Amino acid sequence: MEQDTTHTDAAVHPAEDHAEHHHPGWSTYWKVALILTLITVGEVWMYYVPSIYNSRVFVPALLSLSALKFGIVVAFYMHLKYDHKLFRALFTGPLFIAGCTIIALMFLFGHLVAKFGR
Amino acid sequence: MSAPAAHHYTATGLDSRKIAIWAFIGSECMLFASLISTYLIYKGRSRVGPFPHETWVDPTSGHHFHAILNIPVTSASTFTLLMSSLFMVLALSAVQNKNVPKRTTSDRILGSSKLWLWATALAGSTFLGFQAFEFTSFVHEGLTIRTNLFGSSFFTLTGFHGAHVTAGVIWLLTLLSIDYRRGLGPNDALNVDIAALYWHFVDVVWIAIFTLVYLIK
Numbered sequence: 001m002e003q004d005t006t007h008t009d010a011a012v013h014p015a016e017d018h019a020e021h022h023h024p025g026w027s028t029y030w031k032v033a034l035i036l037t038l039i040t041v042g043e044v045w046m047y048y049v050p051s052i053y054n055s056r057v058f059v060p061a062l063l064s065l066s067a068l069k070f071g072i073v074v075a076f077y078m079h080l081k082y083d084h085k086l087f088r089a090l091f092t093g094p095l096f097i098a099g100c101t102i103i104a105l106m107f108l109f110g111h112l113v114a115k116f117g118r
Numbered sequence: 119m120s121a122p123a124a125h126h127y128t129a130t131g132l133d134s135r136k137i138a139i140w141a142f143i144g145s146e147c148m149l150f151a152s153l154i155s156t157y158l159i160y161k162g163r164s165r166v167g168p169f170p171h172e173t174w175v176d177p178t179s180g181h182h183f184h185a186i187l188n189i190p191v192t193s194a195s196t197f198t199l200l201m202s203s204l205f206m207v208l209a210l211s212a213v214q215n216k217n218v219p220k221r222t223t224s225d226r227i228l229g230s231s232k233l234w235l236w237a238t239a240l241a242g243s244t245f246l247g248f249q250a251f252e253f254t255s256f257v258h259e260g261l262t263i264r265t266n267l268f269g270s271s272f273f274t275l276t277g278f279h280g281a282h283v284t285a286g287v288i289w290l291l292t293l294l295s296i297d298y299r300r301g302l303g304p305n306d307a308l309n310v311d312i313a314a315l316y317w318h319f320v321d322v323v324w325i326a327i328f329t330l331v332y333l334i335k
Contacts, residue, residue, distance in 0.1 A: 025211060026228055033204040040200065044193045047333050059334055066329035070322050077203050078318045084132055087140045094144030098151030105155040 023079050032076045039069050139312045143319045146282075150323050153278055154330060157271040164266035168259060171335045186261055187332055188252065195248035196328050199283075202241030203321045206314045209234035213310045216303045231302050231310075232294065238317065239290040242283055249280045272331065279327060282320050289313050 043065050046052045052061075075081040080088055128134050167174025168183040175182050212231040220226045227233065253273070256262075263273040293313055296302060302310060 023211070023214070026208065029204055029207050029211075033201065036200050037197065040193070040196060043329065043333060044189065047189060053335075062329050062333055066325055069325045073203060073318055073322050073325065077207050077321075078315055084130075086130060086132060086137065090137065090140040090144050091147075094147045098147045101148070101151050102155045102158070105159060109159045 023082055024076060028076065032072060036069055036072060039065050133308060135308065135312060136315075139315050143315060146319060146323075150278070150326075153271075153275045154326065157275050157331060160267040160271045164268045166266050168256075168261045168265070168268075170268060170272070170331075181260075183260060186256060186259055188255070189332060191248060191252060192328065192332050195245050195252075196324065198241050198248070199245045199321050199324050202238050202245070203318050205234050205237040205241060206317045209238060210307070210310050210314045213302045214304055214307045216301075232297050235290055235294045235297060239287050239294065242287040242290065242317075246280060246283055246287070249276065249283075275327065275331065279320070279323055282323070286313075286317050286320050289316065 043062060046058060046061065052058055074091070080091060128137060130137075167176070168186040170187045171185050173182065173184050208228065209231050212229050212234055215229060216231065218229070220229045253276075256269075261269045261272075263269055290313065293302065293310060296306070
């Protein structure tokens with residue numbers, strides 16, 4: 001995708017310029033918004049189609065689409081794709097712990113035991 | 119003319135304020151993970167209705183309760199919040215490029231930080247309006263925070279999210295007032311970037327809530 005670069009405070013701190021300010025522009029942002037809208041429409045459509053709603057793929061598909069939307073917003077709108085790796089670590093580290101917490105609590109309270117067995 | 123912003127660089131060469139907002143967002147991830155976990159653990163364990171996806175008849179009164187979640191309304195509010203994220207990145211881009219000459223009408227529209235900050239705040243307020251409508255209709259239909267486990271965990275989770283959106287709208291209105299008072303320029307880009315990161319985080323939390331609470335039975 002096209003990249004229009006913005007430079008803020010480049011003269012003040014050149015190291016930061018390389019690390020943080022290569023953000024995309026309108027040409028990328030509207031495409032991202034369109035993709036997010038289409039994914040959301042797809043999710044709601046799946047909810048209203050009984051053959052999909054009652055199938056075994058419904059929940060994994062919804063979780064995958066939701067994770068995809070999450071990743072797109074974080075990468076493009078929050079600029080994590082373009083920012084310094086320290087910011088990536090500050091976000092993905094706690095996010096990993098948060099995900100593990102949810103899974104551990106689901107096992108602890110028996111919601112996932114039925115699916116994966118003891 | 120705005121005064122040059124004070125910089126708070128760390129040994130990494132990165133601004134301490136931006137490191138702080140990412141650390142804050144990381145901690146918020148864990149807060150919402152605990153709230154989502156609580157909702158998921160209590161899901162399907164309510165002894166009395168109304169229920170999110172199933173109809174229920176009260177055995178004592180014979181009153182019939184339909185599935186309480188309103189997917190069309192929530193889909194509309196989800197779309198509004200997604201669009202607000204687009205408006206927010208355009209606001210940030212406008213502030214960063216304030217000094218770039220605007221030759222065409224589309225350049226002037228895309229370069230108007232006031233327009234995009236207003237649009238973001240308006241979209242956020244619309245989302246809150248949808249949430250107020252949803253909460254009110256739930257209470258009228260017999261679901262309060264004290265009714266059952268679903269009501270307790272649902273209102274706590276979505277209420278916390280709504281409180282975060284409210285804080286975000288107040289933050290945006292504060293930036294707008296600064297923009298009207300002295301104008302936001304490239305020197306303020308980091309301040310707007312930090313507000314934008316918070317706003318997008320509120321958006322990604324809703325992406326998870328919409329799927330886990332509203333769409334998955």
